[in-house]
Amino acid sequence: MARSKEFDESIVLDKAMKxxxxxxxxxxxxxxxxxxxxxxxRSLYDTFGDKHMLFLKAMDRFRAKINTELTGVIKRSETAEEALQLIINFMIYGEEDSPSGCLMVNSAVELAMRDAEVDSKSTESFTLSEQMFKDIILWGQRNGEFTSDYDAAELAEHMHTVCVGLRVMTRTSIAKEKLLRTANISIKLLCK
Known part of the structure; x- marks a missing residue:
């Protein structure tokens, strides 16, 4: 007879993710x-497979949690500019009790060149982030907040690239205020 699990799978997966x-x-x-x-x-192997499989599940868990958080930020925002500012603040300052940076960015830097599954998950996550930025930029263009001189998809690529750089730099000792200044310039470039 199989023993029942003595732990909450989502809680231990969150611990592995962190x-x-x-x-x-x-x-x-x-x-x-x-x-x-x-x-x-033995429980780790039985529940999650090997270390690599656990890592891939942790990446999925991270993406789902961040997506939920950012969707909430966007819904609470009154303007597209406010949404971008709140997202940037989240990326720079993170959440209490969370490591700095971004698991997806960190994983892409560490492993994507030699691990096709990590590359695929990272790339998929980056594509979703660009789509989020595109949706916000289109919102801002419709409302007259952001310039329409450039294609929203191209502006989204720019914002995403800036944010990836910011997420890398948050893992260093560079002052958060400097990162925020950089991000704010990118937002100002979008504004009319």
């Missing part, structure tokens, strides 16, 4: 994972 986010894939050992997740090695 550990991978903080340390990266290569630096995170199975011992680190079982200790941080508070489960036995």
């Amino acid at each position: 550990l991978f986010w903080e340390q990266g894939y290569e630096k995170t050992s199975l011992t680190d994972l079982v200790e941080h997740m508070g489960i036995h090695r």
